[in-house]
Amino acid sequence: MIITQTSIREAFSAFNTVFNKAFSETEPQYTKVAMEVPSDTRDETYAWLGAVPSMREWIGDRQIKNLAAYGYTIRNKDFELTVSVPRNDVEDDRIGVFKPMFQDLAYSARLHPDKLVFGLFPKAFTELCFDGKPFISDNHTLGYEGKKVTAQSNKGTAKLTPDSYGAARTQMLTLVNDEGEPLRIVPDLLVVSPQKEAIARTILEATEIHQETNIYKGTAELLVVPELAANPEQWFLLCTKRPVKPFIFQSRRKPQLVAKDRPNDDNVFWEKEFVYGVDARCNAGYGLWQLAYGSDGTTEGA
Numbered sequence: 001m002i003i004t005q006t007s008i009r010e011a012f013s014a015f016n017t018v019f020n021k022a023f024s025e026t027e028p029q030y031t032k033v034a035m036e037v038p039s040d041t042r043d044e045t046y047a048w049l050g051a052v053p054s055m056r057e058w059i060g061d062r063q064i065k066n067l068a069a070y071g072y073t074i075r076n077k078d079f080e081l082t083v084s085v086p087r088n089d090v091e092d093d094r095i096g097v098f099k100p101m102f103q104d105l106a107y108s109a110r111l112h113p114d115k116l117v118f119g120l121f122p123k124a125f126t127e128l129c130f131d132g133k134p135f136i137s138d139n140h141t142l143g144y145e146g147k148k149v150t151a152q153s154n155k156g157t158a159k160l161t162p163d164s165y166g167a168a169r170t171q172m173l174t175l176v177n178d179e180g181e182p183l184r185i186v187p188d189l190l191v192v193s194p195q196k197e198a199i200a201r202t203i204l205e206a207t208e209i210h211q212e213t214n215i216y217k218g219t220a221e222l223l224v225v226p227e228l229a230a231n232p233e234q235w236f237l238l239c240t241k242r243p244v245k246p247f248i249f250q251s252r253r254k255p256q257l258v259a260k261d262r263p264n265d266d267n268v269f270w271e272k273e274f275v276y277g278v279d280a281r282c283n284a285g286y287g288l289w290q291l292a293y294g295s296d297g298t299t300e301g302a
Contacts, residue, residue: 003091008274018289022103022107023107026111027033033118034284035249037249038251041293042075042076043075072130073281104258109255118227119284121283121294124286125294135292136155136272136293138153140289158297162214167294168187169187172237188220189223191236191238194224196232197224200235232297235297247284251280261276
């Protein structure tokens with residue numbers, strides 16, 4: 001094949017087709033735990049986080065719930081992945097050889113939100129959320145102007161067992177709002193490390209445990225997260241069926257494949273390489289702590 005502008009465009013079109021097909025066929029997991037929020041600027045401030053009031057009987061004037069001064073901000077970051085194709089391979093019409101590389105490029109780009117969102121889990125015991133406390137903390141408060149309820153906890157320390165799982169469910173189900181009314185948060189997803197998949201499946205799927213009826217069978221779905229492998233004792237119970245999710249994925253610019261393949265580009269002129277890259281602007285952060293329970297697994301008891 002003679003290298004011309006037409007052949008260069010055809011090569012990029014072929015690579016782009018492979019990339020887009022693989023991208024669309026890859027299924028990420030972050031949507032199970034995070035709400036995707038479009039971003040129109042450098043960062044976004046989530047002042048509404050913490051707004052969990054409930055309906056009341058209308059007696060007298062309306063009662064306006066004024067949020068405490070929360071200002072949780074997620075700043076977008078730039079991400080990229082770049083590969084090169086030797087010009088001679090395009091000239092020799094060996095484009096098909098690079099199909100797996102562009103498929104893998106798309107796979108990495110599509111699962112990048114997973115990396116960002118699930119990367120937040122191990123850090124949830126130390127990184128702050130909207131109320132200025134660690135996302136997983138035993139000292140959260142629901143704040144409205146002039147009123148705060150007693151501090152509430154979404155943190156545990158027990159290793160994953162049927163008893164500790166049950167205690168976590170109870171803790172989430174008994175959370176209240178600033179009026180002392182139940183928030184009606186029902187957990188539905190158990191998130192564990194690969195090392196804890198067996199015990200997690202036993203809790204959620206076994207009919208009996210230690211020759212006794214397993215009352216927790218079917219109470220949640222299971223999600224095994226590779227990002228927890230370095231912290232195998234950590235586990236999380238989430239409520240994911242509400243419009244607001246425990247985590248936020250913020251998207252400023254979606255991934256797209258671009259090329260640096262003109263004959264006078266330095267990489268082509270000096271190095272005989274066509275360069276292709278994918279880039280995106282996005283980030284992830286913590287949503288409502290009320291929708292998550294986390295245990296660091298440092299103790300044996302429930």
